Amino acid sequence: MDIFDGLIGGFSVALTPTNILVAFLGCLLGTAVGVLPGLGPAATIAMLLPTTYVIDSPVTAIILMAGIYYGSMYGGSTTSILLNLPGEAASVVTCIDGYKMAQKGRAGAALGIAAIGSFIAGTVAVVGLTFFAPPIAEFALKFGPPEKFTLALVGLLMAVTLSGSSIIKGMILLVLGLLIASVGLDPVSGKTRFSFGVTELQSGFDFVTLAMGVFGLGEIFYNLEKTLKTEIVTTKVGQVFPNIQDWVRSRMAILRGTAVGFFIGIIPGGGAVISSLVSYAMEKKVSKRPEEFGQGAIEGVAGPESANNAASSSSFIPLLTLGIPGNAAIAMIFAALLIKGITPGPFLIKENPDVFWGVIASMYLGNVMLLVLNLPLVGIWVQLLRVPYRILAPVVILFTAIGSYSIANQAFDIYALLGFGVLGYLLKKLNFEPGPLPLAFVLSPMIETSLRQSLLISGGSFSIFVTRPISGTLIALLTVLIIGQVLFSLRKRRKS
Amino acid sequence: MKKSYEKILIVAGLFFGMLLLSGGAIASEDKFPSKPINVIVPFAAGGSTDLLARAVEKVWPKYSSQPFVVINRPGGGGVTGTEVVVRSKPDGYTIYLGYGSGHDMVMPHLQKLPYDTFKDLVPVARLSIHSIVIVTGAASPFKTLPEMVAWAKKENKPLTAAVSTRAGSVDITLTSLGKAAGINIVTVPFAGGAEAVTALAGGHLTIGGGHPSEVIPHIKAGRFRALAVATPERDPALPDLPTMKEVGVNIANWGSIKGIAAPAGTPPAVIAYYETTLKKVFDDPEFKKMMADLYQPLQYQNAADFGRFLREASADYAKLIKDLNISLK
Secondary structure (H helix, E strand, O other): OHHHHHHHHHHHHHOOHHHHHHHHHHHHHHHHHHHOOOOOHHHHHHHHHHHHHHOOOHHHHHHHHHHHHHHHHHHHHHHHHHHOOOOOHHHHHHHHHHHHHHHOOOHHHHHHHHHHHHHHHHHHHHHHHHHHHHHHHHHHHOOOHHHHHHHHHHHHHHHHHOOOOOHHHHHHHHHHHHHHHOOEEOOOOOOEEOOOOOHHHHHOOOHHHHHHHHHHHHHHHHHHOOOOOHHHHHHOOOOOOOOHHHHHHHHHHHHHHHHHHHHHHHOOOOHHHHHHHHHHHHHHHHOOOHHHOOOOOOHHHHHHHHHHHHHHHHOHHHHHHHOOOOOHHHHHHHHHHHHOOOOOOOOHHHHOHHHHHHHHHHHHHHHHHHHHHHHHHHHHHHHHHHOOHHHHHHHHHHHHHHHHHHHHOOOHHHHHHHHHHHHHHHHHHOOOOOOHHHHHHHHHHHHHHHHHHHHHHHOOOOOHHHHOHHHHHHHHHHHHHHHHHHHHHHHHHHHO | OHHHHHHHHHHHHHHHHHHHHHHOOOOOOOOOOOOOEEEEEOOOOOOHHHHHHHHHHHHHHHOOOOOEEEEEOOOHHHHHHHHHHHOOOOOOOEEEEEEOOHHHHOHHHOOOOOOOOOOOEEEEEEEEEEOOEEEEEOOOOOOOHHHHHHHHHHHOOOEEEEEOOOOOHHHHHHHHHHHHHOOOEEEEEOOOHHHHHHHHHOOOOOEEEEOHHHHHHHHHOOOEEEEEEOOOOOOOOOOOOOEOHHHOOOOOOOOEEEEEEEEOOOOHHHHHHHHHHHHHHHOOHHHHHHHHHOOOOOOOEOHHHHHHHHHHHHHHHHHHHHHOOOOOO
16 A cells, blocks of 8 residues: 555656656657767766756656656667667667668668557556565665676677577677777776777777667668668658557567566666667577568567666666666766755655655656657658668768767777778678677676676685576576577587 | 769768867867866766765856866776876866875875876865775674674685775775784775675675765665774764774774866966865855765865875875785785
8 A cells, every 4th residue: 555655646746747847858858869879878867967956856856867767768779770870788689670670661660669669668667666666676686796797698698699690600799899898997907908008998999889880880881882772761661650460479579578677677787788688589589480580570679679678667776775876877866866965775765755756656657758759750760761871871970970979078989980880891791790799898897897706705716606596597597598509409400 | 983982982071070170179268267167087976976076066156157067987996087187188177076086095006007196187175085984784793893803713714895996995995904903805896886885785795895975875774784984083974983993903094085186287376266166165055064965074175285185195005005015916
């Protein structure tokens, strides 16, 4: 009963005209941020933090920032699907089948299912947040360094499955991604690695620059070679929304993605990326048509997009119930609340029930707003593909260059973007599916840091990874998966 | 064939156009400040230094015509962000908040940094000193620091300790505690105080250290038990908590000093502007209340005093590191 009373109280806070307006503003900004390459939710919230100082009510401030955060997850899929341009780590996976769908003239279906999946996932995750936040938060705390290491390892294995037909090519990209990530400061000791005396290399490469280069620019460079076929795409954009068959194929993927995203999203650090990877791999495994994955399978968009939205909602759980910020964007919200004299944590629900329940209620509202906002936008976004390629491509290059420059305000990143674009072009020429590269890059610091932390804790013994229940289970699961895969491919070879 | 050359030229042109534009921003300057001030915090959002910066950011507009824009540039235990300031134009529009932290006072004695903490930066003002509180999980078998030492000796196993960064002020505190008490404390570095506290809250390590703003909420929630504070005096935010000296471990340190610095070569008039404006911020009742809520003591010093204070602290840390024979593994 407490929960219902709380939620009703929350709605009475969230439904004031100011808070409705602010939630809408947050969702709108979030969508814009998600669409623009390079500008992430953390950077946007950071820029807007000073404006929240003048907002008197802390609930209003957090409603605005939360809207930007989960709204950006909705928008994130747009450029991935239309332009093969992932704005953030969690939407890399969406590029693979989403962009293929767009090339086949099914951009509308892909965007539509991403929006619907996001809505379902977002709403289900908020329901989970409403009823189970405290016990689930305790579960999140159980993920120490050894558990994070094995989880990241699972993520890495899933990343290989993105490589399409060739496991070897996937492995090559994995190693390349890990190597590129090791440039810069050692995350544990703070010593500089592989910088060769170049100042800009000391802070390493940025994920957004890498992903935009390898995917977006690589694609453009590749297209420069041939007579452009945009005409073919544009004639087929007529159908804007997913049809019944799309929905039937996607609905279970959406539900599975939601569950995966909700649970993995709670874990502080890297939850959204891993959940989108796990969801993609899962869909490919359970699908009756695994060969369609990588060629424009709608489940490959529906699952991961649902997963990263569910993860963005559930990542509020450790913040609201334990006072633990799980990622950079949530940490900004954490800081803003503390400055307002509100301490997120176990006492929040008692001391500031209006904040706790107000933000939860606003998330129900926000998800509806985002759906209403995004479905009509699908029609507009699809029209973008009618823009002649000779105009579209330079505009994309301009925006990616601005995006990577804006990350650290240094021109070096534009050269890096160009370099990664050439790399993406070469990969495409050599028939590599680039997905595993940026994902290994993102997971690398998590793997390295948690491995070294675990070994410091255990005094150098690797047994720490198998003797702890969660990490031991994950290792067992990994072993079964790998052995199963090997046996499966052996049998397939014998047959043929 | 000719067509595709044209395309490549267009792409190349766009790229270099962008690069030219990025270098060409020239601002006209007459009276300081005539444009927003970029304040680099070399640590993640939500940490104790970031919160201090946010508190100043909030009150600053009352006393200055230009905004105080906080930019988080975490990495390398603080080195990455500090280096951004060192390499920026010394015009006063890029300053560093957090001067006096572990990577300024402790790290230079243990490893080579890409800049000189004293020669490449000039002190502007001291804002606060964050003490270091030694904590353990609520389920741990000891309740005080002497009990901890006795337990570690009896068990004869290394004590794992969560610290915010390698060679930072929390790391040096716990390492020196182990050396002084004759027990083996293995410090495990995380990416900032928030992550270290999270791992300790999950029970993955035995003890940990953190600044009051990071650990007090967890102490209040009953998740952590405070053992001692590592400054020479008790922390006003935790008046019942004894210092290490009081409980028989004869070391103390300077805590984590938080001040503001500017790149070397910044005009003295600009430094003076900051000194006076920050003093006004310090006397503001709203600022005082925020700092109390964040468990951060107000410890203003002007540029000259702050400079002397930092050299003294650095020399003291050097002596501690030498006396206890501490090195980076």
